[in-house]
Amino acid sequence: MxxxxxxxxxxxxxxxxxxxxxxxxxxxxxxxxxxxxxxxxxxxxxxxxxxxxxxxxxxxxxxxxxxxxxxxxxxxxxxxxxxxxxxxxxxxxxxxxxxxxxxxxxxxxxxxxxxxxxxxxxxxxxxxxxxxxxxxxxxxxxNQTEKRAYLLAKWAESVNGWMGVNQGKSVAISGSEAKPFVHQLRAKYPAIMVGVQTWENDRPQLNTRLVEGPSPAIWVIDPQFRGHYPEGKDLQIFTKKKVEDARAVVLEDFSPRAMLEELWERKFTSVLLEGGKRTLEQFWEAGMVDEIAQIISPLALSVGADHVAAPTIDFTPSEVHYLGADTLKCWKR
Ligand SMILES: [Zn+2]
Incomplete structure (x- = not known):
């Protein structure tokens, strides 16, 4: 050697x-x-x-x-x-x-x-x-050079580019074989972050129930504090509004970078961003996405009011894997 x-x-x-x-x-x-x-x-x-x-x-x-x-x-x-x-x-x-x-x-x-x-x-x-x-x-x-949390952006979309939402509830897009992968990812990240709309749609699903390991801390991005946050629910909310809720973290600079710096200050070294579309695009446009995991299902959702378009993020995957019928495209900065 x-x-x-x-x-x-x-x-x-x-x-x-x-x-x-x-x-x-x-x-x-x-x-x-x-x-x-x-x-x-x-x-x-x-x-x-x-x-x-x-x-x-x-x-x-x-x-x-x-x-x-x-x-x-x-x-x-x-x-x-x-x-x-x-x-x-x-x-x-x-x-x-x-x-x-x-x-x-x-x-x-x-x-x-x-x-x-x-x-x-x-x-x-x-x-x-x-x-x-x-x-x-x-x-x-x-972490060391930028003094902020590392960010992985993850989302699932249909082969024709839609994220599924039906009457305010998320529709599962990826198949059962992609689920353990997603839960494994969550177990590796100390925090998971979503926009308020995704929080309202997906609330019960943000955990790691299919694999062993700790569930990540939940952070919701909610500038106007319009989400519903049940008493006793363990989470934190980035907001602009000064509210009477100990879980609220008021940020004057509401930029993606400021949020990642705040997470780092609070000892979260990395965070999994799970959408939705606008939130994902904002972090991408701010240059704050370090890694991407995009799951594409072979399912073609029909165009309808219930669906939202997947984020428009132009990247060249560095790795492609198959999870059952789903395709996983990965990218690293
Ligand atoms: Zn040493």
């Missing part, structure tokens, strides 16, 4: 933490001795040990660190969090060389971990598979 292949392996194991690391990034670490991998570690879950700590723990004791090269997908941390800084751990263990895919995106800490190593005479190589590493942590990147 060569340089890039070792880093690719580190990225591969980092991926195992997907959906479990919360506001922390995915990180993988591989240790190589005489051309062979002798230890591996990744960040399993929020609050758990960092990838480097894992890999150091698993390293066979008889090996001399001075013969070992460490591959890590993100710059080793330089700050005291729940564990001592990984940069200091690698330095104190006396590893020969550390290969890093990318610097930390947080401008306040970027470069600090590298400096700790270099100042101690550890050879550092930076930038191996940099783009792949940044793409893998795109949520973390958006």
């Amino acid at each position: 060569n340089h890039a292949e070792f880093m690719r392996r580190a990225l591969e194991i980092a991926q195992k933490g997907d959906g479990l690391t919360g506001s922390n990034p995915l990180v993988g670490c591989v240790m190589v001795h005489e051309g062979a991998i002798v230890s591996e570690g990744y960040h399993h879950e929020f609050g758990g040990p960092h990838a480097e700590v894992e890999a150091v723990r698993r390293l066979p004791h008889h090996l001399d660190a001075r013969d070992i090269t460490v591959y890590v997908t993100l710059e080793p941390c330089a700050h005291f969090g729940k564990t001592p800084p990984c940069a200091e751990l690698l330095r104190d263990r006396g590893f020969k060389k550390v290969v890093v895919a990318t610097l930390d995106p947080n401008p306040l800490v970027a470069g600090k971990g590298i400096r700790i190593l270099q100042e101690a005479g550890v050879e550092v190589e930076l930038g191996v598979l940099k783009e792949e590493a940044q793409r893998q942590n795109r949520r973390f990147w958006v």
Whole structure:
């Protein structure tokens, strides 16, 4: 295996933490001795040990660190969090060389971990598979560089471009095989956001009942506060109106970006936007959509007053999957 292949392996194991690391990034670490991998570690879950700590723990004791090269997908941390800084751990263990895919995106800490190593005479190589590493942590990147929640826009439409609404109630467009997928998505996102009209139409359906995992927090965008919000219902409402409801979050700047910044302030690292049409288009036009999941059913809805046109969002899918008879088109910024 060569340089890039070792880093690719580190990225591969980092991926195992997907959906479990919360506001922390995915990180993988591989240790190589005489051309062979002798230890591996990744960040399993929020609050758990960092990838480097894992890999150091698993390293066979008889090996001399001075013969070992460490591959890590993100710059080793330089700050005291729940564990001592990984940069200091690698330095104190006396590893020969550390290969890093990318610097930390947080401008306040970027470069600090590298400096700790270099100042101690550890050879550092930076930038191996940099783009792949940044793409893998795109949520973390958006969070750290833009200080806002990452947004996935999701909707279902019929093959002839309609979203189904019948007398104020949503009509299921996608088939039964798409449902577990949607619920899995919801379980991976700490928050779900809808416009007030979608809230009024879909109220009971915003949960994850088909898969295990926590249900996301619900956020409704309702500038005039005209929706119906039953007492005791756990949700929050973005509004412009000053109302007597502890669940209301009054925003003076009612832009998509301001909402995502507010979510980030409240520790929501990502949000699933589920419509409707206008809301989806507004976020798209504001450049605030990081990812798209569009489900297209083979069903041709007939044109009628009960239907609304699907959002007009022009994107080139990066992946296409099939969920039973439905087609899933994915896009990532
Ligand atoms: Zn660390």
